[in-house]
Amino acid sequence: MAEFMNKPMGRRAFVGGALATGVLGVLAGCGQKGNPSAAGSTSGEGASGGTLRYYINNPVSIDPYNLMEDQGTQVGFQLFDSLTQYDFEKGEIKALACDSWEVNDDATEFTFHLKEGTTFHNGDTVVAADWKRGWERILNPETNPESPSGIGYHLAMVDGYDAFTAGEADELTGVTCPDDNTLVVKLAYSYADFPYVASHPALVPVPEVALEDFQTFFLSPIGNGPFKMDGNWEDGQYINIVRYDDYYGDKAILDGVNFVIQKDVETAYREFQAGNLDVCDVPATQIPDARETYGESEDGYTATPDHQLLLGGEPSTYYLTINCAQAPWDNVKFRQAVSMAINREAICEEVFHGTRTPADNIVPPGIAGYEEGVWPYCKFDQDAAKALLEEIYPDGNYPTITLTYNQDGGHKEIMDVVMASLKEVGIEAEADTNEWATILNRYSSGDYEIGRCGWVADYPIMDNFMYPLFFSTSGDNYSQIGDDAIDAALLEARATIDDDERIAKYQKLDAELGEQCWMIPLMFYTHTTVVGDNVAKFYLDPQKKADMSKTELVSA
Template identity: 30%
Template sequence: MKKRSIVLLTLILALSTILAACGDKKEAGSTEGTATTKLAADQTFHINLASEPPTLDPAQSQDNVSSSIIRTLFEGLTNKDKDGNITPGVAEKWEPSADGKEYTFTLRSDAKWSNGDPVTAKDFEYAWKRVLDPKTQPAPPYAYQLYYIKNAQAYNEGKAKVEDVGVKAVDDKTLKVSLENATPYWLGLTSFTTYYPVNEKVVANAKWATSPDSLVGNGPFKLSTWTTGQTLEVSKNDKYWDNKNITLTKITASIVDSAATEVSSYKSGQLDLAGQPIGEIPTDQIASLKSEIPNELTIKGIASTYYYLFNVTEKPFNNLKIRQAFTKAINRQALIDNVTLGNQIPAFGLVPPGIKGIKDEFRKENPDSAYGKEDANEAKALLAEGLKEEGLDKLPKITLIYNTNDNHKKAALAIGDMWKQTLGAEVTVQNQEWGVFLQNRRNLNYQVARAGFGADYNDPMTFIDLFTSTSGNNDTGFKNAEYDKLVKEAYSNSDNNVRNEAMKKAEDLLIKQNQVILPIYYYTNIQLVKPYVKDVVIDYGGQLDVTHVKLLEH
């Protein structure tokens, strides 16, 4: 998910330099050169969601579509400004202890829920413990993001009591948090969806997050319409503490999984924004869009990785050499040049460019060339060895699943053809509705599955801890005690040299030694934004924030 962390302006500038070939670096929604700055009378912002949000419950969110909507409905202790710097949210101030292991937050007195209830420190304590409660079902996929809190993991694993968890409401407006270890980027996580508060008396209704009649949030907007498979609408929340600085009155979203239809609707004026992270631009239209409306198209490098998951618990991908064969048998640059067409960068590792290392970017300090290269002959040899080890004469039929999306389909068909040409694999590609797709991944009901992940905060750990044994985002069946140990070492050490060395070893273990995933490319964000739209924010990880959008007269 992408998408919520401490990041310096210099990082964004660095990304722009690194990925200069990615195209126009003008801020999405910039009004530079616009003749007028007068606001339009109608402040209704029109977007499209390429899939139905699987959930609007912050505890269950793990995807960009859900988080982009949830971000309009809820607010955490902190927010991020357009440069990714941490700003006050529900908390008007905070005080860390000298050793960095304890934070005391003071909540603003005018923070309210959309039903008029005051937002209290107890709401945060309840929400975080609800995420960690081993009885919460479905199990929140991002529970591990709270493991920085003292005894959070122990409680989540049934080894400690709820009162042992290091989050306490001292009074209605004071929240005290104790961490296991000093973690420089932890404060940034308090702006992440899993850390959002929920109203306890509302959550008593199991279906509270599915209807405008029952969903109560504390963000700048409130849910006003949700017709499954058709439309979703949020309207301005007059109870929000900073509603005077919210210009939009409504955000209306169609729900259409066709990239071509999305662009057609944009061109006809039905949409004000189109493209990632909540929609798609058809790859075969990028060239013409650059020519037709270059000032509305932005292609921007982001700290996000596109990859395939192997189910390592089932044949034939329980075999390392077969996983390596499939990884070496694809031509990433050919895929980018002929299929994805978005100036992406071929990926051989998990951590993308733009993520901080020790003195430079992690990816520069640890080049992904260390994880090998594409080699058709080596792929064939590895396949033969792997089949022999498994006692197989040939590969069984392979099914590659992806969530319904034209661009994912094109990539899957092209990669499937590469596997056929090089390995003789008989590959079926299968699209699945987003919620079904996620469920099948979680249940390991697949052989190979599409995946993508964008940074939640500016540290390699946001990618590395995805594949621990306890991660709710680990949909591969991979469980490795040494990997878990390395992640724990990085979690618990404040020495950045030690931390980065542990994370380097973990990535090496994940990819070079076990080939659990098949990295394909490092993302670019491709988006169309109308010239009259101001203040659309796409952060360095590719997360969308439209809460402070303004529509100019046009």
């Protein structure tokens, strides 16, 4: 099995290699969700119980059928356990809701041995058929005809995917259940990275009741994780979860979590400063003050009293998605000109006070295969941008563009820099603002020109930044790319068993994609999260998932 699994990323990669030797010792207490041997016990300074108040935006979904953005995923991660989980301390994929797995010689079949005796929050025993049901529920457009899932592509390599999603089969034939504790996944082609895919927080089991009433389950999902729902998701207001005492792993230390939904980060941060929230994002303008007031985390991911501001790097890229199917964006030179016109350094320094890094690739540092500067038009060169624009529009009659974005979370300040940069080369940009959930729906339908977007790794491999964003039938292919050569190259890379050869193929394609400038990377993310001094221990991993079950409040 080991020969099929690379280990591309440890925590050191996210801190630029600057971690002191002793830091990993500090992090050792973070543990892994569901793993008794790695449990974080109360430290003596922390207190058992209590409710953590955690800020989020209104999610798209907390139901695993469509966990597609980090706000809903944060909730879903507490309610459900997937088969595997990436261990950032060790830089490897590990078992979570399974005890182990095996893979055949050509990486086309994976056999997962499930943990026995695990239960859903309604008391039903979790069996292999529940996993098959959960995965099929994501792929079946009848699950929610008004808004089908946009994340089914994660299972595109599973045998029978095409027939099932096309309505030509009534089950996903590549997933079988020889017995209640064994799940066999047969793939349509070799894909050695599948255990990483299996760590996605949406690829989880669901009980039979999930098929009975979609709306009820959507608002109050029944999972297999360390927390369970306490009532329904109150849209735009709050989501409450409480400890599930029959959880198969270590029980949560907290009594529960109150996810407080606020319309924007500025409002939320004022609530945090007033003592009404325990975990909150920090508006970009407030980062210097927050650093001085609350103290910076020693490793960027673990908050303790007096070290409460988390600024650790993320395997994620902030970018402008482009509707390449319509003019003027169907002209590659126009896309290249716009990309070179944008002052990324100004965004990182002026808006984020040096806590973020200008992007030079859609794939971020820390992912195996990342190459510095491989997207050539990410460089700031307004003279070159003007030259391209003059070539395309010799009469100087440049088009006015429409830039779509949500204003909360500091995005307005970022887009202000983008629009100012474009104006300097003669391109006027009009703002088109809306709520994030509405914008995502518009991106999916192609109802936009160019807009802000971000991609946080679902699982930390190069494929996760390329297949979802560039494959023609992917639900996240907002750029409307339908290129047979790109599709073929992605499938060829996916089917390559040898780690080095597979990464080399992704790198070759990555360079070609960068030349075409199908989208415009702006910067690589870092956390900008602050934790209250009433929290004794809190860990936010590089993918922005917090294992709330290990969080401790300060004792009274």
